[in-house]
Amino acid sequence: MHAARLLLLAHGSRDPAWREPFERLRSRLAETLGEDRVGLAYLEMAGPSLDDELDRAAGDGVRRVRVLPLFLAAGAHVRRDVPERVAAFRARHPDTEVEVLPHVGEDERMVGQMEMLAREAAGGTA
Secondary structure (H helix, E strand, C coil), X not given: CCCEEEEEEECCCCCHHHHHHHHHHHHHHHHXXXXXXXXXXXXXXXXXXXXXXXXXXXHCCCCEEEEXXXXXXXXXXXXXXXXXXXXXXXXXXXXXXXXXCXXXXXXXXXXXXXXXXXXXXCCCCC
C-alpha cells in the first residue's frame, strides 16, 4: 500500500450523468497514479461519502490523504462542512494525516481555462 492517497471531492448528485465527469477524472488519474493512489468522494446525494473514503484510506494503511475539492467557489461546503468532517476523521484516526488543498476554482490556471472557454463561446480568439 502506498503511504499517500489523493482524494478528489465533489458535491454530489443523484443523477449519474452529473457524476460522470468526476468519475472519468478519477479513472484517468488512476491509470497514471495507480488505482490505490486516487479516490473520489461526494459530500451529499451520492456515494462514497467523504467520511467513507477517509475511513477506507485509514483502513488501507494510508498515512497521508490529500483532499482536492473540485469546487469552483468556496461556499459553505468548502468553508465549513469539509473542515468539520476532516476534524471528526482526525479524532477517529490521529495517525493519518489529512491535508485539504485549496478548491480548484481558487487556482489561477482554472480561472484562465474558464476565460479561454468564455472567449471561444463569445466568438473571440483564445
